[in-house]
Amino acid sequence: MPALKEVLEKTVREGELYEPLGPTASGERAAGWVHCYACGHDCKIPDGQAGVCKVRFNRGGKLFVPWGYAGSLQCDPIEKKPFFHAVPGALAFSLGMLGCDLHCSYCQNWVTSQALRDPDAVSPPMRVTPEELVEEAVRLGARAIVSTYNEPLITSEWAVAIFKEAKRAGLLTGYVSNGNATPRVLEYLRPWVDLYKVDLKSFDDRHYRQLGGRIAPILDSIRRIHAMGFWLEIVTLLIPGFNDSDDELTRLAEFLSGISPDIPWHVTAFHKDYKMTDPDNTPAETLLRAAEIGKRAGLRFVYAGNLPGYVGDRECTFCPQCGAMLVDRYGYHIRGYRLTPAGACPDCGTKIPGRWEREFGGQLASVPFLPRARRRREPLATIAPNCGT
Numbered sequence: 334m335p336a337l338k339e340v341l342e343k344t345v346r347e348g349e350l351y352e353p354l355g356p357t358a359s360g361e362r363a364a365g366w367v368h369c370y371a372c373g374h375d376c377k378i379p380d381g382q383a384g385v386c387k388v389r390f391n392r393g394g395k396l397f398v399p400w401g402y403a404g405s406l407q408c409d410p411i412e413k414k415p416f417f418h419a420v421p422g423a424l425a426f427s428l429g430m431l432g433c434d435l436h437c438s439y440c441q442n443w444v445t446s447q448a449l450r451d452p453d454a455v456s457p458p459m460r461v462t463p464e465e466l467v468e469e470a471v472r473l474g475a476r477a478i479v480s481t482y483n484e485p486l487i488t489s490e491w492a493v494a495i496f497k498e499a500k501r502a503g504l505l506t507g508y509v510s511n512g513n514a515t516p517r518v519l520e521y522l523r524p525w526v527d528l529y530k531v532d533l534k535s536f537d538d539r540h541y542r543q544l545g546g547r548i549a550p551i552l553d554s555i556r557r558i559h560a561m562g563f564w565l566e567i568v569t570l571l572i573p574g575f576n577d578s579d580d581e582l583t584r585l586a587e588f589l590s591g592i593s594p595d596i597p598w599h600v601t602a603f604h605k606d607y608k609m610t611d612p613d614n615t616p617a618e619t620l621l622r623a624a625e626i627g628k629r630a631g632l633r634f635v636y637a638g639n640l641p642g643y644v645g646d647r648e649c650t651f652c653p654q655c656g657a658m659l660v661d662r663y664g665y666h667i668r669g670y671r672l673t674p675a676g677a678c679p680d681c682g683t684k685i686p687g688r689w690e691r692e693f694g695g696q697l698a699s700v701p702f703l704p705r706a707r708r709r710r711e712p713l714a715t716i717a718p719n720c721g722t
């Protein structure tokens with residue numbers, strides 16, 4: 334029975350987001366190295382080795398990248414991603430791959446994201462083609478196809494192949510990402526990705542180093558994603574004692590509002606998961622405190638998530654000009670929709686930033702469900718247990 338690593342090494346093709354590196358005069362680097370710029374780690378990889386993400390590797394001076402499989406497939410309300418200013422109520426056909434460039438101890442998708450680091454994370458991949466995925470998304474009535482559940486940047490070539498097909502079918506496309514990008518990968522994605530959610534986990538570089546990253550490339554990417562015209566929403570999972578101080582949240586919110594007060598900021602509740610079981614679950618009071626901080630910093634759209642029923646109307650969209658309620662939500666469920674066909678407040682005419690449809694298309698599902706394709710699809714191989722080194 335093959336190990337997951339062996340199976341994944343066969344479902345690859347040569348990547349596009351890399352360049353060969355010549356040997357250095359000092360002899361520090363031999364011939365055959367490559368530079369991968371798919372994420373902010375900017376790995377320089379010798380022949381025979383993999384990058385930090387473990388799913389992109391150098392074989393014979395060429396970078397090979399994941400291709401032709403899915404680690405998980407699910408249909409989600411687009412509010413779960415969360416995108417609140419993009420086609421409310423729509424179904425987002427959600428594709429996950431395996432691996433990540435960070436290793437957050439509280440990851441809520443660790444079974445897929447840590448599949449090559451943690452022997453307990455075993456998620457058998459399924460063989461799929463872009464055509465099959467898009468056909469299934471359209472059949473189910475999805476309006477968007479989204480790369481999510483692990484870090485999409487590390488499988489960007491495969492995502493773009495799917496998104497090209499999705500665009501032909503008239504679907505919106507999206508990334509649910511940690512934002513650890515590079516200018517070059519964002520240029521590569523821009524023609525094919527409409528919606529970009531960044532999980533801004535902290536405003537402290539020391540915290541990011543604990544998670545395996547650095548804050549600088551992430552803040553730079555957030556500025557660029559907004560400037561390049563992706564539709565950007567930001568999420569911060571509030572973890573008691575880790576990132577929920579007034580000072581850190583104020584600096585984070587002021588950073589976002591300095592880019593644009595129109596960037597929606599979602600503050601969401603942590604629950605004990607994976608290896609982080611010490612902090613308590615986030616209480617509603619913390620979400621409401623963070624939401625006030627966001628408003629004080631000048632953000633016009635701040636949402637409190639993961640605790641429906643405990644945060645009042647903080648899940649709803651209000652007109653920042655006249656205060657009218659425009660989208661009434663409870664969890665992922667849309668209870669009311671009042672935007673005009675032009676995406677404006679019907680009471681005062683203020684334009685609301687986002688990617689709106691001419692009219693509300695109803696809601697196909699307010700809870701996630703599995704597509705038929707996933708239920709009937711055979712795994713690529715039977716994976717040996719506890720072998721994901």
Ligand code: SF4
Binds near residue numbers: 369376385386388487
């Ligand atoms: S995607 Fe990021 S972590 Fe993976 S090889 Fe490329 S630069 Fe390194």
